[in-house]
Amino acid sequence: QSHHRLAIEIMTRQLHSASSSSNNGNTKGGSAKKRYATTALIASATASVSYAGYFLFSSAAIPTVSGESVAEETDAKRRTAIFKEQLSSDPTFGYEFVGFDSYPGIELDDGTGVATAELKAASVRNVASALDAAGFDENMRGDKSESTTLNPNHALRLGIGSCPTFGCPLLPSDVHFNDQTKLALEELRKKTNAEDDKESSLLKTSGTEKAATLTLIGYKGGRMEDQINQDRAFVLSPFMYKNTKDGTEDHPIARLLGVFDGHARLGERVSEYAAKTVPALLGSKLVAKDELNNQEIGKILQDTFIEIDASSPADPSGGCTASIVLQIDSNIYIANAGDSRSFIAVHVTDPLSKTESTHIIYGTREDKPHLSFERLRVEAMGGNVYIPPGGKGTTRVLYQDPTTGSTSGLAMSRSLGDWDAGDVGVVPDPTIAILNMKDMKSKVVETLNSNCQDKTKEVEIDPATGESSPISECATFSENDVKVFSFAATDGLLDYIPENSIAEHVAKGLYSKNEAEQRLHLLTACEDLIYAAAQGWQEDKGGRYRDDIAISVADLESDP
Secondary structure (H helix, E strand, O other): OHHHHHHHHHHHOOOOOOOOOOOOOOOOOOOOOOEEOHHHHOOOOOOOOOOOOEEOOOOOOOOOOOOOOOOOEEEOOOOEEEOOOEEEEOOOOOOEEEEEEOOOOHHHOOOOOOOOHHHHHHHHHHHHHHHHHOOOOHHHOOOOHHHOOOOOOOHHHHOOOOOOOOOOOEOOEEOOOOHHHHHHHHHHHHOOOHHHHOOOOHHHHOEOOOEEEEEEOOEOOOOHHHOOOOEEEEEEOOOOOOOOOOOOOOOOOEEEEEEEEEEOOOHHHHHHHHHHHHHHHHHHHHHOOOOOOHHHHHHHHHHHHHHHHHHOOOOOOOEEOEEEEEEEOOEEEEEEEOOOEEEEEEEEEOOOOOOEEEEEEEEOOOOOOOOHHHHHHHHHOOOEEEOOHHHOOOOEEEEEOOOOOOEEEEOOOEOEEOHHHHOOOOEOOOEEEEEEHHHHHHHHHHHHHHHHHHOOOEEEEOOOOOOEEEEOOOOOOOHHHEEEEEEEEOHHHHOOOOHHHHHHHHHHHHHOOOOOOOOOOHHHHHHHHHHHHHHHHHHHHOOOOEOOEEEEEEEOOOOO
16 A cells, blocks of 8 residues: 555655655566656656656766776786776766776686685675774674664664764665655755754755765565565765774775665665675775775775675575765775666856756766677676567576576676676676866866857957957856766666756755755755656556665765
8 A cells, every 4th residue: 555655646746846845586677668758757846747758868978987808917816807997088078087897807707706615705704804893883783674774773873882983874764665754855845944954863864965865665566565675875975994993083085875786585685785894895995005096996896896795695696786986085986786877977057157067977887798798708607698689678697596496587797696697607896987086177177168268259349449359258167166976876766867867956956056946955856866766667667566766976075
């Protein structure tokens, strides 16, 4: 009944107008999903919202790391590739960034995506040591229900014990099925200024004006009370990875955010495990180095993904995606395995007209088995890639489920866990991109000002001297006019809302100062997007199926 109430609310609430503030089994994904026209889905200031029809959205314009095999050599002792960097640039401003695939290549692979017993044992020790160093107590780990990061009675939400040494993460609340969260979001929509927000308990656990994370449980058939949300997410702003248990504080400006989409039987255990352990393990590896360069951080990210995979509770089955964004001072590192995605975007305000625009600079790719080198690896490992007839649908890596003996399909070529699929070439190694925020802003400003200079200008004649001078109607942009932010989302959101539309709506929650519009808090902006995607699922699947949805967002320039 609660599922039907949500469906009714999705169809009648008109996606928060200004006046008011399914059959998953062991597979991931479904048939080819349509993306709705964003104006029909995202919150509208009008009294009604009408559909503008369906359209297929291509992210070809969004620069990504190709993820093809690029390794030249390997350190046999550590099985870590020496990466060959790939230079790419965004199509709007021409900002160049570095990306590489951490997978060493088929020729250097040991023939399996499953960790050896030795690697599993070492990974378990490393994770345990990292959790100890982070100060995790019994309330913050283990299999007890109150330890799960989605549970409203999570220890960190209740203030039981202390936060980890790396900081207290923002954790997602369910926008509909958590009554307290639902009420808090309704109250936030009624607030007229930021000072009023401080009374909201939701700001203590799931979001601020500059960072937020929310979720919505999916529906896969049966009773709503039997549904399991397999999505996990967090935001750490700041990410104080250099803190130690003895109270020493010496850390740069750092942030960490991510999403983890569990799939298959018990996939929620793997995503829960990843969400809890990635910050601790990654932080322990970062702090172990006296000096860090981009290559070393790339290797640390790869090692973190591999060790989480090797130590995860993925037996007998289950796995998750992992898409994270790490900021250390002005450098931004994005690591991705699976079909969740992370993005870096800029929000630009014209200093003269005050018009605003939002542009995605970088977005991770979806790791799909039909990609050329992904398919090559799977088939080299003895696996098969299913490509649906006519190209309509989701490509899958086929593998045998050891529990049922039946053939299952995994709709991605990389993930954490999924050890059975690992036997046929599904690997945890992430694709990685490295961006520099200062260089990015400088290039954006340079391009904006250059575009203005290239425009044809009218000429003004000075009547006293007869000299002519161009009339410039262009603004002179500075770096203060450009803001940088990041967001990560699971495919439950991305399958129905185009990434550019997500970026634009998130930016409204972060930066918009348009007095003509109702004030939009970042949390309610995320809520809008989640309900918009849920409406897409409702219309497309008729209430029979809805994937779990999660999003994490952070401004990358505000004081953590």
